[in-house]
Amino acid sequence: MNARSRWRLGANTTALLVAVVTAFPIFWMVLSAFKPKGEVQSLDPRPWTAHPTLESFRQVLSVDGFGRYFVNSLVIALSVVVLSALVVFLAAVAVTRFRFRFRTTIMVMFLIAQMIPVEALTIPLFFMFRDAGRFAPGIGLNTLASLILVQLAFSLPFGIWMMRGFVAAVPVSIEEAAQIDGASRTRILWTVLLPLVAPGLAATSVFSFIAAWNDFVFAKTFIISATENQTLPSALLVFFKPDENDWGGIMAASTLMTVPVLIFFIAVQRKLVSGLAGAVKD
Amino acid sequence: MRIVRRTTAAAVLAATCLAAAACSPGTAVPAGEKAADDKSGTLQVWLYNEAGNAAKEAVVAKAVTEFQSAHQGVTVNVSYIDTDASARAAKMKGAFNDPSSAPDLVEFGNTDLPGYVAAGGLAEIGADLDKWADKGDLDPAIAKTAVLDGKTYGLPWWVGVRALYYRTDLFTEAGLAAPTSYDELVAATRKIHAAHSDTFGIAIGGKYTFGALPFVWDAGGDIAAKDGDKFKAAINSAASQTGVKRYTDLFDEAGCPAQQCADLTGGKTVDLFAAGKAAMAILPNSSRSKVDAGAAKDKYAVVPLPGAKAGSIAPAFAGGNNLGVMKAAKHRTLAVQFAQLLAGPGYQEQMYDAMGNLPTLKSVNAKVAAKDAFLKPFTDTIAAGTRFVPLDQAWAQIDAQAVIPTMLQQVVTGKADVAKASGDAATQITSAFAAR
Amino acid sequence: MSAPTTTAPAAPPSPSGRRRGAAAAAPPRGRRRTPLLLLLPAAVVMIPLVAYPIYQLGLLSVLNFGQAQASGGVPTSFVGLGNYRKILSDGQFWSVLSQTLGFAAFCVVATLAVGATLAVLLTRVGRVPRLVLTTAAMAAWAAPAMTGSTVWSFLFDTNLGLVNKTLVGIGLDGFHEFNWFYDKWTAFLIVGAVVVWHSFPFVMVTLYAGIRAIPAEVLEAAALDGANTWTTFRRITAPMLRPILTIVVIQSVIWDFKVFTQIYVMTEGGGIAGQNLVLNVYAYQKAFASSQYGLGAAIGVIMLLVLVIPTVLYIRSLRRTGNEL
Structure with a gap:
């Protein structure tokens, strides 16, 4: 791998990392919306959920x-x-x-x-x-x-x-x-x-x-x-x-x-x- | 030198405009005392959209049905308005500034009353209430919160007072009984925190004005005192300072550490207690359902918040909501009648069952207290005498400028001592009263 | 408001074509009316809906005008500079003003630095990383200030926040139940991060587009002449980006000086004992929340002057160096 392509790889990795950090709050928002109530308020937050639910969306959509x-x-x-x-x-x-x-x-x-x-x-x-x-x-x-x-x-x-x-x-x-x-x-x-x-x-x-x-x-x-x-x-x-x-x-x-x-x-x-x-x- | 010339022209124009009414800012002509009084049509009602509003809506819907069948040709249209402070204020200001958009009947927080009256928004309904069968049943201290300069502008619908929730399991374990004085309360925070270093002795907050005020009132202090017909700041009096010190002293390692608690509102302290994070909290009776949904369920009891003197009860803030008829109402009589129905004994009791808000009628209070032992500390607190914020539109300004929370937070974070912080608060309070 | 128009020709543009553009040729009679016709729709909307309210703002600022005056039938009184005196003599105003300037400067510089760096990065990466980064940035851009602030508050929540949890997880026990909003500077740092997060995409995308628009031949020619990266940037890229940078800087200054939602939501109305107040939130607390429109208008006028004075000076200096708006 020459210096140029190493440089390029570094640039690509940086761009992807920045993208992840930038998009993370949005990801967290969507994820929390799909989590069951108990899990959102949990003192032990996890970046995934095993039980996605539409409960929160249903609640919002029920606004008259x-x-x-x-x-x-x-x-x-x-x-x-x-x-x-x-x-x-x-x-x-x-x-x-x-x-x-x-x-x-x-x-x-x-x-x-x-x-x-x-x-x-x-x-x-x-x-x-x-x-x-x-x-x-x-x-x-x-x-x-x-x-x-x-x-x-x-x-x-x-x-x-x-x-x-x-x-x-x-x-x-x-x-x-x-x-x-x-x-x-x-x-x-x-x-x-x-x-x-x-x-x-x-x-x-x-x-x-x-x-x-x-x-x-x-x-x-x-x-x-x-x-x-x-x-x-x-x-x-x-x-x-x-x-x-x-x-x-x-x-x-x-x-x-x-x-x-x-x-x-x-x-x-x-x-x-x-x-x-x-x-x-x- | 065109700039100079143009500036002069602009100045002249502005000066002319100042003189001419055509360029003055818009105003609304306040509706006369004799508001329109249609006996049919649609009665517009604005009520608060609260947590768990479905239960409230169900009760109100029943009242609407009853009212409509008693009044032929009348439709009651209830809107639930956002309780977020700024959205609510925008809505009410809109109704004042554009009378044609105003509803007939509104629910409003009792501390908002002086501001709404000054805005020319509320109609005086004292004479109407005098004819109301249940008037004598109203708790007099609470009824007073709807009276300004001898005129009545609201019908108290419900109240909420705060008392001391404590964890029975932790207290038993520490060999303690429920605190009956401020000193016992402090001792309890120490003893429990010593045994459970992760538990706060008491959940309180730097933004929890109505958690702090009982300490001030108990010490003999107040936000402002009436001097003749004018209010004067009293928050920096020796007695008030004692109270402020008692409350802020609780923000220590054993009580509620400043780092964690300096920015808490009353609502957040409910969460802390419900999550089992705190051994005590100063909460209204309506927080019960939230506490029962958390880890503290079945492990707590409630007593009145003790004062400094052993066995005394610290005066609680009589917060609550009134029903008021808008000056711009188009159906004045109907609005009063519907308010009387909602605030009557039947629906007050149902509202308690649905929302847990305390009734303002003494008979209903006795009835719900008899049926629910949980309420005793709250009704005892009311019986011991409640207090209120200054009934003056300056309160709106003092509240909006966060004068009390800023004072508490300055002390709690060590930015200022009690004397300096309360002195600053007094200056702002004085200027708020002088602003008009 | 008299902007510097001293160099504008008093007579209709001379036919000598002293400026570039279509107006270089002698304008026929009807031509002079054309720009006014084109501006007419904008004027029809903006004179009543922007200019007139601004005028009213100035008027309100010299009146004692609150809700009691607006609808309570209380007569309006002229207080002259009373509202201004009240604000300028408030010690808190000055600390809030300097805090606002510092915070805005920090946000502007950080936004530009992040945006410009990423714009350059975008020109150096492959198609896929570029698409991913642009899309992520668009998502941040699209998020309303209200929701963005709320999500970040949630991430940095003392008890429920993922950030504290992660920091403790990697061995930093000091962050157990750490309150990011207790200290003035950490609070400003987090809010600043959110402001930058919301606004860097605009800078990044704009500058990236700008760099891409520089003809490849120009850059190649520079490379053939032996110019290094820095020289190329200084001599070619930067001057060509200047017009767009000007807009980006001016807009960032205006936006960041007026920041409201992020501070209001994240520090719950200005932070502990008001330590994180900025002017817009101060104006809200001090005046608008309690319906003191006259006082609020005065704060609005002061904010306007704080921004207008440097802008006018800047435009003057532009003119002096022969540049134009």
């Missing part, structure tokens, strides 16, 4: 309206992903392809918007949605639309910052060529530029999906009386009681919360890496 909350969360997260991608794309084109007054100011504003602790904004937002609800009941408090809107708004600043790199990476010459061919600017935007930055949109959508899926600050603030519009995380909060460590239930709830995000990740993974790579070619 679980399916409904799951669908609500999915609707919110997917709507935010789609809307956010559209708005982010247009705004990113504006700030990369054009020079105009206040461009830098706007970019700094997008940064500042991310620096505010969200909790501090819930009160002004609450009253705004309440008042909006008087004129347009469809987007008032207690509606999924209010959650979609607020998640959309808070996903934009980071999305635009990320997307800027992706748009900049597309050579201007491609657009110019299309323009010479007589394509209108609107057409170029949708049929030339959009497909080219699609991987980048996939990458940014990961962030908007996670943020929308995991949120419970806004969900618990805006959804007051309409229990049918609760989201999954706020419903599963029932299991996270600091005083009563029902670890089996907590782990099953955590697993059910993590799996959809993981599926979304795996779905966009390939695009994610190539998309992020595109951003560097600036």
